């Protein structure tokens with residue numbers, strides 16, 4: 001991992017303070033806030049590169065994308081003033 005990353009501390013929109021967190025959906029919503037989320041938690045948000053691909057469903061071909069490369073966990077920084085989110089996949 002390169003050391004070019006500097007966590008954002010100031011909001012680019014309103015200059016408010018930024019705080020670190022993660023985005024999540026259904027899976028994590030059902031667990032209590034006391035639950036400790038692992039770095040490789042399967043239900044947290046990930047980013048992955050895609051390439052164009054053809055899929056097949058009920059004998060018909062369709063255009064779509066296929067995921068390739070490493071799955072990177074998404075970390076989001078939120079402005080405490082205006083709510084702006086800045087997301088990173090490291």
Ligand SMILES: [Zn+2]
Nearest residue numbers: 011014079082
């Ligand atoms: Zn802001």
